[in-house]
Amino acid sequence: MRSILVTGASRGIGLSIARRLAAGGDxxxxxxxxxxxxxxxAIAAAAATSGEIGFKAFDLxxxxxxxxxxxxxxxxxxxxxxxxxxxxxxxEGLLATMHNSQIEALVRLNVLSPIILTKYVARQMMADxxxxxxxxxxxxxxxxxxGLSVYGATKAAAAxxxxxxxxxxxxxGITVNAIAPGFIETELTGNLSEGxxxxxxxxxxxxxxxxxxxxxxxxxxxxxxxxxxxxGAVQVIDAGNTA
Amino acid sequence: xxxxxxxxxxMQQIAREQNITLPPLDDDLPLQxxxxxxxxxxxxxxxxxxxxxxxxxxxxxxxxxxxxxxDFVRAxxxxxx
Numbered sequence: 001m002r003s004i005l006v007t008g009a010s011r012g013i014g015l016s017i018a019r020r021l022a023a024g025g026d027x028x029x030x031x032x033x034x035x036x037x038x039x040x041x042a043i044a045a046a047a048a049t050s051g052e053i054g055f056k057a058f059d060l061x062x063x064x065x066x067x068x069x070x071x072x073x074x075x076x077x078x079x080x081x082x083x084x085x086x087x088x089x090x091x092e093g094l095l096a097t098m099h100n101s102q103i104e105a106l107v108r109l110n111v112l113s114p115i116i117l118t119k120y121v122a123r124q125m126m127a128d129x130x131x132x133x134x135x136x137x138x139x140x141x142x143x144x145x146x147g148l149s150v151y152g153a154t155k156a157a158a159a160x161x162x163x164x165x166x167x168x169x170x171x172x173g174i175t176v177n178a179i180a181p182g183f184i185e186t187e188l189t190g191n192l193s194e195g196x197x198x199x200x201x202x203x204x205x206x207x208x209x210x211x212x213x214x215x216x217x218x219x220x221x222x223x224x225x226x227x228x229x230x231x232g233a234v235q236v237i238d239a240g241n242t243a
Numbered sequence: 244x245x246x247x248x249x250x251x252x253x254m255q256q257i258a259r260e261q262n263i264t265l266p267p268l269d270d271d272l273p274l275q276x277x278x279x280x281x282x283x284x285x286x287x288x289x290x291x292x293x294x295x296x297x298x299x300x301x302x303x304x305x306x307x308x309x310x311x312x313x314d315f316v317r318a319x320x321x322x323x324x
Contacts, residue, residue, distance in 0.1 A: 067298070067301050071292075074293075123285070123288065123289035123292065124289060124293070126285060126286050126289045127286060127289040127290045127293055168282070171282070172282070172286070
């Protein structure tokens with residue numbers, strides 16, 4: 001059974017990814033600060049499938065603790081085949097009035113933490129000469145959106161990190177890709193007004209918003225046979241919002 | 244197997260996988276002259292962490308990487324597992 005590490009797996013897109021991979025027969029290592037009722041349900045539901053979801057509590061902003069955490073995961077779950085760097089925060093705010101601590105927290109959790117986590121997980125993949133890494137970018141990395149300058153910067157970082165790392169580890173059979181979702185109905189977009197939500201859906205080619213499960217399906221594809229020869233790519237999932 | 248022998252044996256294994264020939268791995272040989280590239284050393288550090296349970300470059304205060312084979316071996320010998 002393949003082990004897939006999914007960060008931010010207690011809700012939203014991460015939870016959808018965990019559910020879908022477990023249903024497909026994978027062992028999902030779900031990482032989040034807190035477990036939550038939704039993840040409890042998913043863990044129980046996964047027990048009835050050929051896969052499973054195991055929960056590991058960890059605060060990814062504790063960057064210094066990441067090396068020991070990855071070592072612990074290796075000891076408990078064995079080789080990790082896939083890493084899905086999904087955890088992130090979507091703090092909004094005009095740059096001029098954002099508190100510096102908010103800016104730093106965004107960069108820490110959305111950029112520094114996944115890079116360090118990837119460093120230690122990828123090293124194990126290098127030793128095993130196999131693995132798949134998926135980073136969560138966003139269409140905001142390329143389109144821009146008022147009030148999301150810092151968030152956009154962190155998501156552009158995810159895309160840049162993906163392309164260069166793909167070059168570094170490709171010869172070892174490890175793929176590295178990014179997914180750039182558009183506006184998707186999760187807690188992160190919960191702050192949008194109904195009007196904004198309708199406007200965004202109306203601007204999309206398909207006149208709707210993409211769903212967390214759309215993202216999960218793409219993760220499943222990239223981790224599967226179909227993803228064997230895809231690396232350094234950024235897959236947009238936005239119901240045609242940027243088309 | 245001593246740490247030194249373990250390191251040398253892993254280097255030889257990686258060299259075989261990459262189809263390269265290593266020179267004699269004397270202590271004063273610069274790492275740059277081993278024929279292993281940066282990726283080869285990344286694989287070496289990853290495998291040694293797996294096998295020896297230690298990574299001297301993560302716990303070090305400074306970001307310096309050793310220059311010679313002797314420095315590299317001592318980095319592993321001088322940290323607790």
